[in-house]
Amino acid sequence: MDDIDKLLEVTEHPEKYSDRKLEELLDNTETRESYCTLREMRNAMSAGHYADTDRAWETFRAKHIAKKTETVNRRRRVFFSDRRAATVAVWMSTALLCVAATITIRSIKTREKTEIETRKETAYPPYSPRHKTSRPEIEAKASATEDIRIFDNETLATILDEMGKHYECKVIFASENSADLRLFFKWDRTLPLSEIMRQLDNFEQIKISAEGNVITIE
């Protein structure tokens, strides 16, 4: 392992190195420059998102102005019928393009119910390796015939509402706060519910469980 490999390792696992080792590693022009390049790459891929004034303002307003006063009781129950079954079959037939959902969390709860418009151009472009070419425009629209649905800064309530319909189960929010949590979540509708729940459970702020066809969020 040379220094550049170590640098790559260190940006993910700094705990594997002692403070002195870290200093030593970066005390070298070559690795330092590579570090800067890594940073510039990261910024190239993600800073556009944070640089957007409209978005930044919405976040600011949600966080500092529309302060949480009293939360509306938002216990939600979702019921539905079998009419989705046919659509599910269509989805299943295209199920081979299976992509593990990638999750990026952003933003904290807000009382806002207004949906921030789904943006066609996101800083984190929709991504699907098994598709031949990148198809951001198609995926961003996420029409009902697509397997991938991208929730961009949408509330957990909205997300689970849609999932509940798709998987035909009931969704219960045990706490109001979690319903208002906003997420960036890439949902692969071809994946089984258990897998999606596992992915959601990875979020620190979400505790999700299922019994029969009732999903509970604590």
Place this chain on the structure above:
Amino acid sequence: MTQDVIEQLFRFHYEKMFLVALRMTGNPQASQDIVHDVFASLLESDRSHVSEAFLMLSVRNRCINLIRDISTRERILGLYALETEEDSDATESATDFREIRKIIDESLGRKCREVVELRFGAGLKYKEIAAELRISETAVYKHLRHAIDKLRNTLNKNG
């Protein structure tokens, strides 16, 4: 200050303030937080107006404090600037991130770009990228090294 005034100031100055913060800290999330904090403190202040210079100075000070206060470990994990602007060398001066995005999109091979997107766009771990693309973790490293080299060469040529 009233919310209307704050909104106006915010819309007018946000991008410039953000870019200053990004140049100093190197971290986009932290940069946004810093600018947000500056405006949050204005919400509570009884000033009737503020100048651009004041806003920029507030951003600078917060950046300096942030970089001073976090450990090397945290810096590396968040790919922050290694030192603040004052004592930085030439390599720390950043090219516009949009230009770099263009270079990435145009000059990297498909697989390599996918790795870069998954790592820095989606924030996946090396192991997750390897699983996602069905390649080895060593190959992920290889692609990232290639991306670093390519980018450095292109930037050196241009600059």
